[in-house]
Amino acid sequence: MLISTIKLQTLSVKLYHILPLVSHFTHKPSNHDTINPTSTLIKSPNWEQNKHLRSLISHMSPESACKVISLHSNNIQLCVKFFKLSTVTEALRLINFLDDMRDYGFGISYPCYSTLLMCLSKLKLGLTAFSVYKRMVKDGFVLGLIDYTTLVNALCKSGFVRAAEMFVSRVVQLGYDVDVHIATSLVLGYCTIGDLIHACQVFDEMSERDGCGVNEVTFTVLIHGLCEAGRLIEAFELKEQMAVDGCRPSTRTYTVLIKGICDMGLTDKAMCLLDEMVKNGCDPNAHTFTILIDGLCREGKIDEANGMFRKMMKDGLTPSSVTFNALINGYCKQGRVVSGFELLAMMEKRNSRPNIRTYNELMEGLCRIEGKLDQANGLLGLMMKKVISPDEVTFTALINGYCKNGKIENAVMFLDTTVGSKNLTLTGPHMFNSLIDAFSKDNKFGLANAMIGKMLKCCVTPSVVTYTILIDGFCQTGNINRSLEVFELMKRCNCAPNVYTFTALVNGFCQCGSLEEAVELFKTMCNLGVSPNVITYTILIRAYVKSGDLEHAFEILNDMVKNKCQPNFETLSALLEGLIISKSVTDSSFTVFKEMGSTHVVEFLEKAEKYGVGVSDIYSFLIMGLYKVGRILEGDELVQEMVKDGYFPDIYVCSHILEYLCKQGKYDDCVVWMKLMFDHGLMPSFGLYCCLVHDFQKEGKIHELQDLMSDYLSKSGVEDRDGVSTYMDFLVNCDEHDECFELLKVVEKLSNQDRPAI
Structure with a gap:
């Protein structure tokens, strides 16, 4: 489960129960003097490395730690980090206390050691568990199978598989069998370090006739490893193998697969898998629904995501802040910020506390599709009132909003104020990039360079986005030589150009009439393993059409389709223009549809299909164009032809x-x-x-x-x-x-x- 979904109540409970031995052996009265300083220090940048803070935590009781968490209950991420640090500190403190007890002639019992090992395994503290093992041996205890099983699991969770293998050998030497639990831990360990070859090897050995057998957990662990590596086909084959081996996929098995599919952008298939899941008697949990909602929102299917959200609540499942944030993000990206705020109200009503990401999604929505800067500043004030500290994303959204609305001076003032704040940690040049982009588009490269100077003064390195902004800016002004200088500079600085960098340069060459150079750069791009996108292809196609070389334009289309890059309306419009009006290319994509005749339609259908474009896509493109220019009767006739051929326009058309x-x-x-x-x-x-x-x-x-x-x-x-x-x-x-x-x-x-x- 995503770490941000951990409830704060659970954090407090774990501090009391995950290491019960602490309060038994080292209980001290709550030291209230440590609560306020600790609460203040954990809000400062890089607080985890603060030696004074670590000293305070080392003397803090579980009750005091819980009090600190409650004071920051509106910032789940911060609470989780503090919880981890304080829990690990408590574990280490306990182990040090055991050493002190030994010096005074006291020891602890075997059950206490065994319980401690289990707790450390749950916390994924493999090395600490190994330290406890050594103390057990030193104290003369003989470990049982359950202890070795726990130790192997702890080491594998932490990625120390080689050390785990050593203990598996010890288990065999002692005459124990390697059971399904130990073997499954090994599969988990190999998946954790990305070694799927050995993970599959262990799985195969378990599945052999004289093996220990596999269970649903083993299957799910390996399926998860395959999904993380993007090997979905093998993951699904393994799911089918479960039934053959007498195992039934669980809710977690299906959820892992659904996440893998959603990460590939295949939510339609994920929905089919959800249907199969329910049909087979596996009820989706809140995590399953959250993954689907997030996947649908990322694909812009906000209404479907909303339906999934309603279904989730109808089934009695409680949405987490992650669920709400995914849906809010989906609404805001479509400009439906009012709906996003409605969900914010619902979060508060249901005691699902909004966090920094919640407010950042709303902030970006107000600043990006809406441009409502007054409301955005009001939201910033609301965050302050609720003691939610704005971060780099918050400020970047506001600066970007000012730039998009032409208020560059306000953006510069806001940046200077923000960068001057000691409480803000910059992870990259995101805030500066917005202003560099605004200056470049306004042909003010001197100010753009000054902004880069400010960036370097703050010890922030320019990113590929920074360089690409400058390259595109120079290309738009026709200064291709300066663009190439920046391009060479970024390579010398070991900043690899991406598809947008290459596309900006290809476009720059095409605008200058240097088609050959554009083609050479395109080849270089492909040779470096950078896949062109639909914009790159369309720029080249339009350039070939403009030069009158229609055959090469269609060859680029063919390459595009072969490389599984879907042509869009602009791509096909450029080709249709070339077919109808030869070398004369108009400014409007729709003008061509006014001049298009039936023979053009037939020829375009044949030619585009020959070069790999789907028939349905060609029909949809032509129908939409005809409707746009008012040729409705002809559009209707084409629809009838389309239906006759077994197709129908998609929802977009x-x-x-x-x-x-x-x-x-x-x-x-x-x-x-x-x-x-x-x-x-x-x-x-x-x-x-x-x-x-x-x-x-x-x-x-x-x-x-x-x-x-x-x-x-x-x-x-x-x-x-x-x-x-x-x-x-x-x-x-x-x-x-x-x-x-x-x-x-x-x-x-x-x-x-x-x-x-x-």
Whole structure:
């Protein structure tokens, strides 16, 4: 489980129970004099290395440590770090106390030693466990199988597999069998250090006829190791092998696989696996739902993530701060910051304390899609009030917001104030990059260089982003030579260029008409193992089209598809322009659709398909273009051809078509398209649907609107229609002048019902 999901109550309980021997042997009255200094020191930069603080912690009782944690309960990350340090300190203190006892002729019993080993294994303190083992031997105790099993597990969790192997040999020498628990620990240890060859070897030996056998934990440990290494196919094959070996995948097994799939950006497959999981009687837990919600949000599928969130709560599972943060991040990235704040209110209502990441997500949302700097500053004040210290991410978001809104002077002042603060630790040049970018775009390279000087003065090294910003800035002004100078400088500074660096330079060469140099740089990029992205390919395609070399342009398309880089609208537009108007390239991507004839459509379909583009993608591109320029009848004809061939436009294309039809007042066509979408299992986002409702309402299309609402709710599978109907009734009946006020009332009502914005 992610470390930030550990509840603060659990931290306090563990301090009392994870080392019960401490209070038994070394209990002292709570030293309240250490609480306030410790509480102050752990807020300073690099506090873990502070010798004075370590001294304070070494004299602190568990009760005092719990008090420190409660004082910082709004910062879970900080509490977890302090908990780890204080717990390890307590363990070491206990071991030192045992040495003192031995000097005075006292010893402890075997059960106490054995319990201590188990506690250290849970804390992943392998070396400390080994130290305890040596004391046990020195005191004359003969260790049992359970002790060796615990010791092997502790060492493997910490990655000390070779040391663990030594104790496995000792187990065999003593006449014990290597059981499934010891062998599984070895598999875990090898996976921990990334040695999957030996992990699989141990697993295979366990599975042999004369082996100790494998259980569900063994399978899950190895599956997790394979997923971490990106070897998903083998991980799934291993899951199928579980049934053959008589093991049943557990909730953890499925959760590990779901995370692996989501990390690859394959949430559709993850949802299928969730269905299989439930069908096989494994109930997803809060961690499973959190992984899915995070994956869906990263892919921009916020409505699906919201549905998963509602399902999670309906099943009686409690969302953690990680769950809320993932959903808030998803909303903010789509510009739906109001919904993000609604979730913040829900967090506080449910006693799931917002942390620094929660506020940073909201801060970025206000500063990036919304540009609401006054509200962002208000949020900063709220953080201070709640004793949540802003970090580098917070300040970077604000500086970036100022730059995006043209308030560069404010950004510079804010940076100077922030950098001057002794409490802020800079991990990179993120804050400076925003200003360097703003100065470069404004052709003020002198000020950009001055900002780099400030960066170096703060002992911060320029990153690949810093160099790329400068390279792109010089390219945009046509100064390709200065761009190349920066490019060489970054290589001399051992800062490897990435895809964006190369793309900026390729674009610079193309803008200067140096196509050959651009192609050579493109080849260099590929030879260095840097994969071009859709923008890189499109820049080259457009350059070839502009030079009249359409054949080479389509060859680049072919390479693009072979390398599994999906062409976008701009890519295909460039090729269509080249096909229709030869060397004359217009400024607008949509002008070409006004001049396109049926023969062009046929030729483009044949040529694009020949060079590897999917038929569905070609149809979608052409249909969307025709609708955009008002050639609706021809677009409809192409849709019919597409359906005849077994395809249908995707949700992205359908959404654009609906938006266009509404703007043109073609509401009957809208209804037809909506019904077509429903029939093909496509649902427009709720945001788009609300826009359609507004447009229908303004035109007095109430009956059509009610039918559309009914269809939408039915096809969406909404169970609780009352809350949604309230929102829809508002959309139909609201007074436009009071819209914002009424919307806030509705949002508040939904929030009180513990339902996030739909």
